[in-house]
Amino acid sequence: xxxxxxxxxxxxxxxxxxxxxxxxxxxxxxxxxxxxxxxxxxxxxxxxxxxxxxxxxxxxxxxxxxxxxxxxxxxxxxxxxxxxxxxxxxxxxxxxxxxxxxxxxxxxxxxxxxxxxxxxxxxxxxxxxxxxxxxxxxxxxxxxxxxxxxxxxxxxxxxxxxxxxxxxxxxxxxxxxxxxxxxxxxxxxxxxxxxxxxx
Numbered sequence: 368x369x370x371x372x373x374x375x376x377x378x379x380x381x382x383x384x385x386x387x388x389x390x391x392x393x394x395x396x397x398x399x400x401x402x403x404x405x406x407x408x409x410x411x412x413x414x415x416x417x418x419x420x421x422x423x424x425x426x427x428x429x430x431x432x433x434x435x436x437x438x439x440x441x442x443x444x445x446x447x448x449x450x451x452x453x454x455x456x457x458x459x460x461x462x463x464x465x466x467x468x469x470x471x472x473x474x475x476x477x478x479x480x481x482x483x484x485x486x487x488x489x490x491x492x493x494x495x496x497x498x499x500x501x502x503x504x505x506x507x508x509x510x511x512x513x514x515x516x517x518x519x520x521x522x523x524x525x526x527x528x529x530x531x532x533x534x535x536x537x538x539x540x541x542x543x544x545x546x547x548x549x550x551x552x553x554x555x556x557x558x559x560x561x562x563x564x565x566x
Contacts (some may be wrong), residue, residue, distance in 0.1 A: 412454050417516035420447035421509045425556055428508030440508040444468055444515050451516065455523040463529050470534035471515065471541050509552035514544040 420443050427439035445464050452459040518541055522532055534541075 409454060413451065413520055416447060416450045416454065417513060417520065420444070420450075420516065421513045421552065421555065424508040424512035425505045425552070428505035437508075440512065441468070444512050447512065447516055448519055451519050451523060452529065457523055457528050460529055467529065467532055467534055468515065471518065471537065472511065474534065474538040474541050475545060476542075505556060506549060506552050509555065510545055510548040513548040513552060514541060517544055517548075 423443040423446075424440050427443060445461065445468065448464050448468070449459050449461075451457075518537055519532075522537075
């Protein structure tokens with residue numbers, strides 16, 4: 368059983384970099400990032416929650432049935448945000464979360480959404496369709512889930528809740544994180560495939 372997260376936090380300042388932006392709460396005009404550092408125990412819990420659900424999304428994205436994969440990934444993302452809310456002691460609302468997730472994904476634009484849609488639909492083509500989609504849909508699903516987790520972690524760490532989460536303010540950050548996380552998830556999938564081959 369996970370212990371209730373500690374309320375004590377430590378404020379720090381550091382230069383904004385791609386590595387620490389996901390953990391940042393606020394960025395000043397000088398480029399310095401003010402963020403609340405999580406307690407070590409909670410930081411580990413949060414990292415495990417995000418990583419576990421990214422792996423779920425990778426697996427669900429590989430389901431050979433169109434639209435079932437997308438529904439499964441959406442379920443994993445909402446489940447992840449519920450778990451993050453519990454870790455931070457934030458009240459969870461499924462309807463509010465669904466709206467926020469939809470808004471954030473729509474910020475990626477029509478090209479990414481169409482790409483994901485095609486990757487799912489092409490699975491109806493026997494053998495070839497599934498072979499093509501298996502290289503695309505899992506990575507997109509995993510990257511979306513990782514980005515979603517990082518964004519909500521950042522918001523909750525700065526003291527925010529689901530009620531005051533503003534997806535409009537997160538749009539540019541979400542898009543930048545998504546592009547970065549596609550590469551990270553690709554590496555995770557390759558590691559997963561390598562481990563499976565050794566087993």
